[in-house]
Amino acid sequence: MKQRIEQIHDSFFNHVAQDEDRETIMRRGEMNKNAADEPAAKGSSIRIERVELEPSKKYAFKTPEGTFDFVVLSGGILEGDGLNGSVQAGKVIFTAGTNEYEGYFSS
Numbered sequence: 001m002k003q004r005i006e007q008i009h010d011s012f013f014n015h016v017a018q019d020e021d022r023e024t025i026m027r028r029g030e031m032n033k034n035a036a037d038e039p040a041a042k043g044s045s046i047r048i049e050r051v052e053l054e055p056s057k058k059y060a061f062k063t064p065e066g067t068f069d070f071v072v073l074s075g076g077i078l079e080g081d082g083l084n085g086s087v088q089a090g091k092v093i094f095t096a097g098t099n100e101y102e103g104y105f106s107s
Helices: 002-016 022-042
Strands: 058-063 066-073 077-080 083-088 091-096 099-104
Touching: 002 022, 058 091, 058 099, 066 083
Parallel strands: none
Antiparallel strands: 058 066, 066 077, 077 083, 083 091, 091 099
């Protein structure tokens, strides 16, 4: 069985290789696999309660990475330590820590 798998691998790499060796192709495949998994790991969903945001008032988002305090500036701009983003017509887009969030206020 092991010998058959090795034959399949050899056949595959001989077919796809142009000017590259087997290790280069395998590394590129592993990098592509990791890149495909990355957005799923970075993307998160959180529930955002409906609230009337008032300029200059302090608020906080609680995420799996921690609590991020922020102030709402005029124009719906969210600004805080480790957080920045905006809210327009109930749609919230912000970055907290190293993650990006997008959603709508829920009722």
